[in-house]
Amino acid sequence: MPATDGIPQSPLQIAIVGMGNVGTGVAKILIEQADRIAHRAGRPVVVKHAIVKDETKSRDIVLPPGVLSSDLSRVLNDPTVTVAVETIGGLHPAKETVLALLKAGKDVVTANKALLCEYGHELFGTARELGRTIAFEAAVAGGIPIIAAVGQSMAANQIIGIQAILNGTSNYILTEMQLYGRSYAAALKQAQDLGYAEADPSLDVNGTDAAQKLSILVQLAFGTKLAVADFPVVGIDAVDQTDIRCAEELGYTIKLLASAKLTGKHIELSVRPTLVKKDRPLSQIPGPFNAILLEGDMVGPVWYSGRGAGQLPTASAVTADIIDIAVGRAQLTFSRLDLWREKPAFTNLGLDDYTSRYFLRLKVEDKPRVMADITGILGKHGISLASVIQPETPEVDSAAANVPVVPLIIMTHRTTAGQLAAANRDFDKLPAIHHPRVCLAVAD
Amino acid sequence: MPATDGIPQSPLQIAIVGMGNVGTGVAKILIEQADRIAHRAGRPVVVKHAIVKDETKSRDIVLPPGVLSSDLSRVLNDPTVTVAVETIGGLHPAKETVLALLKAGKDVVTANKALLCEYGHELFGTARELGRTIAFEAAVAGGIPIIAAVGQSMAANQIIGIQAILNGTSNYILTEMQLYGRSYAAALKQAQDLGYAEADPSLDVNGTDAAQKLSILVQLAFGTKLAVADFPVVGIDAVDQTDIRCAEELGYTIKLLASAKLTGKHIELSVRPTLVKKDRPLSQIPGPFNAILLEGDMVGPVWYSGRGAGQLPTASAVTADIIDIAVGRAQLTFSRLDLWREKPAFTNLGLDDYTSRYFLRLKVEDKPRVMADITGILGKHGISLASVIQPETPEVDSAAANVPVVPLIIMTHRTTAGQLAAANRDFDKLPAIHHPRVCLAVAD
Numbered sequence: 001m002p003a004t005d006g007i008p009q010s011p012l013q014i015a016i017v018g019m020g021n022v023g024t025g026v027a028k029i030l031i032e033q034a035d036r037i038a039h040r041a042g043r044p045v046v047v048k049h050a051i052v053k054d055e056t057k058s059r060d061i062v063l064p065p066g067v068l069s070s071d072l073s074r075v076l077n078d079p080t081v082t083v084a085v086e087t088i089g090g091l092h093p094a095k096e097t098v099l100a101l102l103k104a105g106k107d108v109v110t111a112n113k114a115l116l117c118e119y120g121h122e123l124f125g126t127a128r129e130l131g132r133t134i135a136f137e138a139a140v141a142g143g144i145p146i147i148a149a150v151g152q153s154m155a156a157n158q159i160i161g162i163q164a165i166l167n168g169t170s171n172y173i174l175t176e177m178q179l180y181g182r183s184y185a186a187a188l189k190q191a192q193d194l195g196y197a198e199a200d201p202s203l204d205v206n207g208t209d210a211a212q213k214l215s216i217l218v219q220l221a222f223g224t225k226l227a228v229a230d231f232p233v234v235g236i237d238a239v240d241q242t243d244i245r246c247a248e249e250l251g252y253t254i255k256l257l258a259s260a261k262l263t264g265k266h267i268e269l270s271v272r273p274t275l276v277k278k279d280r281p282l283s284q285i286p287g288p289f290n291a292i293l294l295e296g297d298m299v300g301p302v303w304y305s306g307r308g309a310g311q312l313p314t315a316s317a318v319t320a321d322i323i324d325i326a327v328g329r330a331q332l333t334f335s336r337l338d339l340w341r342e343k344p345a346f347t348n349l350g351l352d353d354y355t356s357r358y359f360l361r362l363k364v365e366d367k368p369r370v371m372a373d374i375t376g377i378l379g380k381h382g383i384s385l386a387s388v389i390q391p392e393t394p395e396v397d398s399a400a401a402n403v404p405v406v407p408l409i410i411m412t413h414r415t416t417a418g419q420l421a422a423a424n425r426d427f428d429k430l431p432a433i434h435h436p437r438v439c440l441a442v443a444d
Numbered sequence: 445m446p447a448t449d450g451i452p453q454s455p456l457q458i459a460i461v462g463m464g465n466v467g468t469g470v471a472k473i474l475i476e477q478a479d480r481i482a483h484r485a486g487r488p489v490v491v492k493h494a495i496v497k498d499e500t501k502s503r504d505i506v507l508p509p510g511v512l513s514s515d516l517s518r519v520l521n522d523p524t525v526t527v528a529v530e531t532i533g534g535l536h537p538a539k540e541t542v543l544a545l546l547k548a549g550k551d552v553v554t555a556n557k558a559l560l561c562e563y564g565h566e567l568f569g570t571a572r573e574l575g576r577t578i579a580f581e582a583a584v585a586g587g588i589p590i591i592a593a594v595g596q597s598m599a600a601n602q603i604i605g606i607q608a609i610l611n612g613t614s615n616y617i618l619t620e621m622q623l624y625g626r627s628y629a630a631a632l633k634q635a636q637d638l639g640y641a642e643a644d645p646s647l648d649v650n651g652t653d654a655a656q657k658l659s660i661l662v663q664l665a666f667g668t669k670l671a672v673a674d675f676p677v678v679g680i681d682a683v684d685q686t687d688i689r690c691a692e693e694l695g696y697t698i699k700l701l702a703s704a705k706l707t708g709k710h711i712e713l714s715v716r717p718t719l720v721k722k723d724r725p726l727s728q729i730p731g732p733f734n735a736i737l738l739e740g741d742m743v744g745p746v747w748y749s750g751r752g753a754g755q756l757p758t759a760s761a762v763t764a765d766i767i768d769i770a771v772g773r774a775q776l777t778f779s780r781l782d783l784w785r786e787k788p789a790f791t792n793l794g795l796d797d798y799t800s801r802y803f804l805r806l807k808v809e810d811k812p813r814v815m816a817d818i819t820g821i822l823g824k825h826g827i828s829l830a831s832v833i834q835p836e837t838p839e840v841d842s843a844a845a846n847v848p849v850v851p852l853i854i855m856t857h858r859t860t861a862g863q864l865a866a867a868n869r870d871f872d873k874l875p876a877i878h879h880p881r882v883c884l885a886v887a888d
Binding site for chain 2: 029033036037040041042137143144145148149152153154155156157158281284296298299300301302303304305306307310312313315316317319320323324327328329332333335336
């Protein structure tokens with residue numbers, strides 16, 4: 001009884017709405033690997049419609065005649081099409097399109113993390129009301145099956161911690177800065193030249209993209225919906241070579257870390273440049289790769305790594321979702337996913353109560369009492385020091401050329417964000433501390 | 445419409461057959477985390493029977509009255525029990541038990557890789573004939589959801605390569621030897637003291653355990669059933685400190701690597717101590733952890749790592765399978781898994797045609813022509829040299845105290861196993877090459 005036998009001849013007919021990079025990749029896999037997909041799905045999967053804004057644009061794929069169209073209503077009014085892939089991207093008209101597709105009776109596969117982060121509640125709610133399914137493996141970490149991991153494989157566990165590198169553009173830039181001493185601007189330019197960064201990279205480098213993905217993971221892992229505005233999100237655009245070099249000397253690599261952890265009934269989550277010990281696997285994730293460490297209370301730590309973006313890795317995840325719908329698994333999974341609860345078991349900790357260890361890099365005037373003032377302020381706010389390093393070579397601050405200014409690096413023990421903010425306010429009153437002050441989290 | 449609502453009151457009643465370490469872990473999770481499991485499974489999951497050899501043995505768990513029994517027929521004759529967990533281990537009576545459970549109408553969850561490797565064909569065939577499901581996520585790499593990855597998440601891909609560390613005992617021993625310079629015997633003793641190795645560790649250290657797991661992964665990834673006897677399996681028991689030190693100097697770590705790759709329509713697979721470049725993630729997997737690199741033709745490389753054994757990690761995977769059956773997903777997955785084909789698309793390459801790079805460590809007499817003879821033999825068999833290292837300090841071979849004997853390390857370019865075997869036969873005829881000769885594969 002080989003699994004190749006008995007594939008029913010009724011194909012699963014699908015529509016792809018949005019034929020950009022990812023939509024085109026999905027069509028390529030479904031068309032060029034039709035036998036493989038039929039074997040895995042148990043039935044042929046046929047692209048019946050591909051909906052685009054501009055039918056006349058030249059494309060990197062040849063579609064069968066009659067498939068390409070700019071008219072979404074062809075999909076909505078075709079009862080033979082039961083699954084639609086949303087690869088438009090962005091919020092609008094993606095949201096309206098998904099709602100229309102659900103209402104027209106289609107299950108929807110999407111790779112759109114911005115959409116799910118912003119309107120997931122409404123879209124998931126509509127889908128469940130209508131008995132439809134939304135599958136979104138590709139929305140977080142591209143080719144890494146992290147939605148399946150959280151939603152299925154870890155089902156015996158309460159996830160108690162997530163640490164992840166979820167934005168390949170930022171990770172590529174930080175890796176280049178680290179390995180080759182490039183400036184942030186030069187590394188960003190190179191990421192753009194290689195196609196890892198968009199022409200407008202702001203959502204990548206300011207942490208928003210990673211925060212949207214973390215928000216989706218947190219919702220699945222903890223049943224709690226938190227918006228990007230609800231937690232600290234800091235991008236990599238302020239990280240400079242000095243910090244990378246200082247961190248390296250201390251045995252750390254700076255990564256844009258998306259982190260969530262349970263402390264009792266509370267969640268602490270953040271996306272920010274973070275010092276990660278060099279012997280930790282996450283510190284070694286290179287270039288455009290993504291990585292996720294899930295910590296379960298039963299299974300312990302499990303690491304995943306792979307390509308988080310790119311045409312075929314993302315299309316691979318979308319196609320796995322299509323196969324899951326063809327097999328009937330996605331429908332069962334969606335009905336059981338911990339998408340939200342009326343009374344979440346876990347709520348966001350007050351931001352002032354978030355705890356972390358910190359790396360502080362200050363530029364201070366090299367005169368008596370400054371060190372005493374600084375350590376006094378930290379002590380007053382209950383912040384204890386793990387180490388203090390004042391490198392021997394003084395640097396000259398061009399803004400105050402006659403005053404010798406030296407760098408001072410302080411690693412703190414665990415402290416709260418509130419304590420740190422209070423200390424920072426006191427630092428503001430000390431003219432001997434120059435700007436900018438750098439304050440980066442240190443990973444647990 | 446929170447997912448907590450609407451859990452039907454009809455529980456899923458299960459039996460656990462075999463209450464050793466893993467079976468006890470499964471019972472612990474199901475009993476101590478009953479609310480969590482009910483929420484994830486959509487219904488309560490109740491342990492109705494726990495079958496043991498000896499009811500009187502003291503146990504690390506308190507079961508409800510009437511659950512513990514030594515009588516398997518209580519499970520077989522109880523129509524309210526629809527799922528059974530086989531945690532007996534070994535081949536017999538595990539095989540007979542699983543067949544009896546399937547015939548009595550139970551779906552079966554097992555963590556037994558030896559059983560599936562040896563009798564999978566018969567057990568899977570019986571299950572499919574009877575319309576039953578076998579779920580076996582825990583059989584390979586414990587807490588790492590690698591069966592789900594191969595069977596579902598990678599469904600859009602042809603897997604083209606697998607490289608994995610699948611035996612935690614061997615990995616622990618090699619890590620200790622590498623980091624702390626311990627002898628093989630001392631590291632093994634420590635692994636036994638810490639509970640990472642059995643009293644009889646032979647199936648772990650001789651590569652059999654890893655080979656059984658690789659065989660299961662190969663079957664899922666390539667649709668081809670190959671027995672452990674069909675491919676090269678070498679354990680770590682012959683690896684010594686000299687090899688680890690030499691490899692380290694060359695920039696490599698020695699790992700017990702389970703490897704499978706497609707070359708055209710052929711598979712090359714092996715389990716053997718292998719030199720892995722130090723900057724590769726697999727070289728850095730520490731102690732008792734497992735790791736798997738899957739290479740898909742669409743998604744590229746995806747890495748997984750986590751605990752490959754232990755009570756709760758393995759029980760976590762078993763429980764995820766139970767939940768998958770409760771939700772109905774496992775049944776759909778099992779019906780689509782590429783468990784075997786009458787005509788496999790890929791077959792085992794002839795063993796002589798397997799290719800690899802190799803690390804050769806020879807002890808040679810330090811006299812004229814020896815180097816010319818050795819390189820002449822390699823050249824005659826078409827084996828080209830990547831590097832040759834003859835360290836400066838000669839060692840004295842106690843077996844021939846008056847002849848200066850020096851170590852000679854040769855790294856070859858890619859060559860076939862047949863070429864290498866022919867060269868080895870010629871080496872046998874050269875008395876200037878002493879024994880033992882070490883020949884280790886070098887990872888791609």
